[in-house]
Ligand code: UD1
C-alpha cells in the first residue's frame with residue numbers, strides 16, 4: 041500500500057511570545073535541529089510516496105527548512121486543523137493509500153510509533169487509525185470517547201467537553217492514519233460549529249463512524265512521546281528528554297559520558313566506543329567522532345570529523361577535520377575547513393582558519409593562522425600571526441617541512457617559507473624564505489651603557 045504524510049505546521053505559536061513576525065513555531069530548534077525537521081526525520085524511514093507540509097505563519101522560514109524533503113502547501117489563514125488539511129487537496133486527493141497526519145511541533149515522536157500506527161491500520165483493514173495516550177492531566181487535549189464495546193465514537197475538544205467528558209484521561213495525540221480517498225471524501229463535511237469556531241480535523245472520527253467505517257486506535261502510556269511544543273518552557277523540557285534519550289543510546293553503545301545532564305549531543309552525531317565526553321560539551325550537526333578520544337570539558341563541536349585518540353579540551357571546532365592522536369586546547373578555535381592530520385599540538389588561544397596541518401606540527405600558544413598550509417614537523421612559536429588579509433582579499437601562507445617560526449613573528453601573506461627554513465623571533469616576514477635559510481627581519485639591538493641610570497635621574 042502506498043503511504044503519504046501530512047505535517048500540520050501553519051499555526052502561529054502565540055505562546056512562544058516572539059517579537060519576530062517571520063519566525064514560525066516549528067523553526068525553533070532542539071539540539072540544533074528545527075522541530076519540524078525532527079518530525080521529518082521520524083518519517084524518513086517509512087518510505088512515503090509523498091510528504092506534504094502545511095505552512096502559514098512564518099511560512100517562508102518553514103519552507104526553507106522542509107523544502108528538500110517535503111512538498112509545501114500554504115494555509116494563508118489558520119481556521120483550524122481540518123481547514124489546514126483541506127489545503128492539501130490539489131496535491132493528495134487523487135492518491136490511493138494510507139495517509140498519516142501529524143503535527144510539526146511534536147519532535148519526540150519516533151519512527152517505531154509511526155510505523156506501528158501504519159501497520160495497525162493496514163493489518164486491521166481500518167479506514168482510520170488514531171494514536172491516543174493515557175495521561176494524568178488531560179487538560180487541553182481532545183478526549184477520546186470510547187463506548188462500552190471498546191469502539192472509538194468521537195473526539196471532543198477541551199473547549200467543547202461536558203463535565204463528564206472532561207474527566208476522560210485518554211486523549212488524542214494528534215496523529216492519525218486515514219484511508220486517503222475517504223479522507224478527502226469526508227473532509228468537506230467538517231463545519232466550524234464548535235466553541236472555537238474552527239474546522240476541527242478531529243470531527244472526522246465521528247463522521248467516519250457514522251458512515252460505518254472501521255476505526256482503530258492504539259493507546260500509549262504517558263505523553264512524553266506525543267509532547268507538543270507550545271511555549272519555551274516545553275521547548276526546554278522536550279530538549280531535556282531528547283538529550284537524555286540520545287545520551288543514553290550513546291552510553292549503551294560504549295561511549296562514556298561523564299555528566300549526561302550537562303552534555304548536549306545532536307541527533308545526527310556519531311561517536312565510536314571508548315571515547316569519553318567530559319561535562320559541558322556540545323556536539324552538533326553531522327559530526328563523527330572515532331574511538332578513544334577525550335572530548336571536553338567545555339567544548340563545542342559542530343560538523344566535524346574527528347579520528348581516534350585525540351584530546352580536545354575547552355575548545356571550539358567547527359566545519360573541520362581532525363585526524364589521530366592530536367592535542368587540541370585548552371582554548372583553541374578550529375574553523376572553516378581546517379584539517380589537522382596526526383600527532384599535532386594546537387594549544388592555548390590558537391585560532392586556525394582554513395588551515396592544513398600535516399603530521400607532527402606544533403602551534404602551541406597564542407597564534408592566529410589563517411589560509412595556510414604547514415607541512416610535517418614544523419614548529420610555530422608563541423604569538424605567530426599570519427597577516428592573511430590586506431583589507432580587500434585574503435592571501436595564503438605556505439610553510440614547508442621542519443620549519444621553525446620564532447615567537448611573535450608576523451608572516452605577511454602571500455608568502456612561502458621553504459623546507460627547513462628558520463625565522464628569527466620577532467620578525468616581520470614579507471618575502472619568501474628559501475630552503476635552509478635563516479630569515480631575520482627586525483632592528484638590531486643596541487645597548488647603551490649606564491643609560492638606565494641617566495633616564496631614572498632625569
Ligand atoms: C489538537 C487536536 C487535539 C489533540 C491535540 C494534540 C484538533 C481540533 N485538536 O489540538 O484533539 O489532543 O492537537 O496535541 O485537531 N494548525 C495548522 N493550521 C490551523 C490550526 C492548527 O496548521 O489552522 C497546526 C498547528 O500549527 C499545530 C497543529 O496544527 O502544529 C495542532 O494545532 P493546535 O491548535 O495546537 O491544536 P490543539 O488545540 O493542540
Ligand code: CA
Pocket residue numbers: 268270
Ligand atoms: Ca497543540
